[in-house]
Amino acid sequence: MSRRPYVRPMPGNWFMKHPAYRFYMLRESSCVFNLLYCINLLNGLFKLAAGPDAWNAWMTMQGNPLMVVFALVTLGLTLIHTITFANMAPRVAPQQVRKAVGDMPIRNGLLGGVVVVNIVIIALAAMGGTA
Amino acid sequence: MTDMIKTNDRTITLEILRYNPESDEAPTFGTFEIPYVEDWSLLDALEYIKDEMDSSLSYRWSCRMAVCGSCGMVINGKPQLGCETFLRSYYPEKMRIEPLANFPIERDLVVDSSDFIKKLESVKPYIIDAVDATKAAPKKKQPEKTSTGVYKQKPAELGLYKQFSMCINCMLCYSACPQMGLNPLFTGPAALALGHRYNLDNRDQGADERTEVIQDKNGVWSCTFVGYCSEVCPKNVDPAAAINQNKAQGAQDWALSFLMPRKGDK
Ligand code: SF4
Numbered sequence: 028m029s030r031r032p033y034v035r036p037m038p039g040n041w042f043m044k045h046p047a048y049r050f051y052m053l054r055e056s057s058c059v060f061n062l063l064y065c066i067n068l069l070n071g072l073f074k075l076a077a078g079p080d081a082w083n084a085w086m087t088m089q090g091n092p093l094m095v096v097f098a099l100v101t102l103g104l105t106l107i108h109t110i111t112f113a114n115m116a117p118r119v120a121p122q123q124v125r126k127a128v129g130d131m132p133i134r135n136g137l138l139g140g141v142v143v144v145n146i147v148i149i150a151l152a153a154m155g156g157t158a
Numbered sequence: 159m160t161d162m163i164k165t166n167d168r169t170i171t172l173e174i175l176r177y178n179p180e181s182d183e184a185p186t187f188g189t190f191e192i193p194y195v196e197d198w199s200l201l202d203a204l205e206y207i208k209d210e211m212d213s214s215l216s217y218r219w220s221c222r223m224a225v226c227g228s229c230g231m232v233i234n235g236k237p238q239l240g241c242e243t244f245l246r247s248y249y250p251e252k253m254r255i256e257p258l259a260n261f262p263i264e265r266d267l268v269v270d271s272s273d274f275i276k277k278l279e280s281v282k283p284y285i286i287d288a289v290d291a292t293k294a295a296p297k298k299k300q301p302e303k304t305s306t307g308v309y310k311q312k313p314a315e316l317g318l319y320k321q322f323s324m325c326i327n328c329m330l331c332y333s334a335c336p337q338m339g340l341n342p343l344f345t346g347p348a349a350l351a352l353g354h355r356y357n358l359d360n361r362d363q364g365a366d367e368r369t370e371v372i373q374d375k376n377g378v379w380s381c382t383f384v385g386y387c388s389e390v391c392p393k394n395v396d397p398a399a400a401i402n403q404n405k406a407q408g409a410q411d412w413a414l415s416f417l418m419p420r421k422g423d424k
Pocket of ligand 1: 324325326327328329330331332347348351387390391392393394395396397
């Protein structure tokens with residue numbers, strides 16, 4: 028009897044091999060889209076500073092079907108990220124806090140915060156639009 | 159058992175990853191068509207194969223009731239205990255059985271767990287008393303001792319770490335963790351959860367001694383919170399929570415070390 032343990036190689040595409048890993052990659056990929064979207068917004072800010080022509084060109088670009096798809100994908104992934112973040116956050120909280128408060132209040136508090144912040148931003152944008 | 163088998167002629171197919179270190183270059187799947195018995199667990203089915211079809215089939219088992227943690231295997235892609243997996247959940251589809259991922263295969267479904275045991279030991283999974291701890295002054299308040307010399311522990315204090323103490327060392331979480339496959343030096347879910355369990359124990363004063371392993375780059379910082387370890391854990395230990403609580407704590411200690419540099423100067 029001789030020992031000859033066999034080590035299986037990790038496939039390069041391991042993240043495609045299991046539903047749990049695929050969802051993990053989807054969740055993590057939200058950061059790529061958020062980064063690209065932030066660059067887009069930053070670019071818009073520079074265009075705003077550069078004057079009405081540059082700004083209008085940037086605004087027209089946002090209406091491009093490809094940009095609309097990009098915005099929708101970013102929105103979808105950001106929602107996935109937000110919800111998974113809120114679901115995971117209570118488990119990262121110190122065990123003493125978790126035991127005292129419970130998981131649901133932490134999760135709901137975070138989601139509630141997101142809703143409030145969004146309402147404020149949308150309200151400000153709407154007011155800005157009418158001013 | 160044979161009576162039950164005679165009463166029906168339905169069968170189920172099991173594909174089992176086989177590896178014989180003496181004759182095989184690499185593992186290959188072997189196929190077994192066995193009688194389908196509704197109340198058989200996968201462990202019962204493996205037992206049938208070993209008794210009636212191929213006595214060379216190797217696998218680990220002991221308690222048959224999800225307590226010993228011996229019969230962990232990957233069933234249709236998911237790490238599970240053979241004893242609490244039932245044929246009826248799969249029938250009439252076939253079942254594909256592999257040894258736990260991220261471990262070297264010793265033979266068939268038996269993996270080499272020596273590295274796992276070393277990792278468990280590395281977190282010092284025992285109560286370290288203030289007297290034994292290397293640091294002179296205990297950081298935590300010492301619990302009261304009874305007249306017989308043992309520390310008192312209230313139910314709430316037990317409740318704090320109880321979840322993390324339920325681990326049966328089945329290694330399913332190691333099989334579920336892709337970071338374990340990418341970085342074999344990662345201390346891993348169960349061992350880090352065990353370290354956390356002792357750090358949360360009010361009788362223990364050894365947190366400082368565990369920090370080096372827990373806060374290492376191969377400790378909690380090798381984890382990216384895939385979270386699948388906690389999903390497969392048969393005892394709801396939630397090792398992902400244990401690991402990520404330590405990341406939060408580690409980040410906080412690191413930030414505080416700038417504000418209060420002398421706090422770390424022991
Ligand atoms: S933490 Fe859960 S899955 Fe991991 S070894 Fe312990 S009981 Fe098994």
